[in-house]
Amino acid sequence: MQDDVKPAHGTVPGWPAILSLCLVGFTLVVAADYFTSYELSLSAFYVLIILAAGWFGGVWWGGLFAFLAMFAEFEIGILTGNPFANNAYYYVSNGNRLFVYLIVAYLTATVRILYDRAQSAARVDFVTGVGNSTGFYENVAIEMARHRRSRAPFSVAYLSCDYFKVINDGLGHREGDRVLMTIAQTLQQNLRLTDVVARVGGDEFALVLAQTGEAEALAVVKKLCDLLDRAMALHEWPITFSVGVGIFPQVPGSVDETVTFCDRIMQRVKALGKNKVMHRVYDPDEIDTPLPSRVRAIRTRSAP
DSSP, rough: TTTTTTGGGGSSSHHHHHHHHHHHHHHHHHHHHHHHOOSSSSHHHHHHHHHHHHHHHOOHHHHHHHHHHHHHHHHHHHHOOOSSSSHHHHHHHHHHHHHHHHHHHEEEEEHHHHHHHHHHHTBTTTTTTSHHHHHHHHHHHHHHHHHHOOOOOOEEEEEEEEOOOHHHHOOOHHHHHHHHHHHHHHHTTOTTTSEEEEEHHHHEEEEEEOOOHHHHHHHHHHHHHHHHHHHHTTOOOOOOEEEEEEEEESSSSHHHHHHHHHHHHHHHHHHTTTTTEEEEEEOOOGGSSSSTTTOEEEOOOOOO
């Protein structure tokens, strides 16, 4: 169970600040609890702090505040006098309160983990295990924001599987899924951890190459295409690849413009006969220049 309900603070930005707020809030609640009548229960306020600690810090932090809350209420009851005729009832009452607090901490941390998993699953393609279009768009936005801060170039590649329909119709969808998984694994295993691979359509993949200029991006794409060719030949799949690469020393005004820029290059490759890699350097002053005069093929080969 400890593996499932682990602290979340390692992935929550600003956790030290949140912990400080929890401690301050806890101190205020304890002070208010001490100076008010024992008949006025402030348990709900303790629960709010436990909820915050469990949600942002994980089960162990939530559990710690649960014990602190029980201990504080227990000591305040002894110092101010409790209304129970039998001390045993007092201990049982505080034990019940601790049990409830611990359940709150555990359930809060569990819900947070399930929430994080759902958020992650919403960005993962269930067939290939790489990112989906949602994750891809988010990563393009991140890279654009990084460029605005550091002015470092980045590149985006759109890759379409030529003749994928032949596999799906002739050999079945299961074999088609095998093709997609092989492509995804080949791409993911041969890129840096900072790069992103995503499946953005039925037979289309996209790459986000962080802080990568023109020469580096073209070298990476050529290497990937060679590896993909070998993987397809190994399984005797008649698949080739049409690839459009956008190089961004400057960024467009929106993520949609960035993606559309790369998609147009890839579509141009398909229109010119497929099985090529073409690239274009983004220049906002020349964005309306017709593609044929601005796009250069960097790789062609005959289909297997």
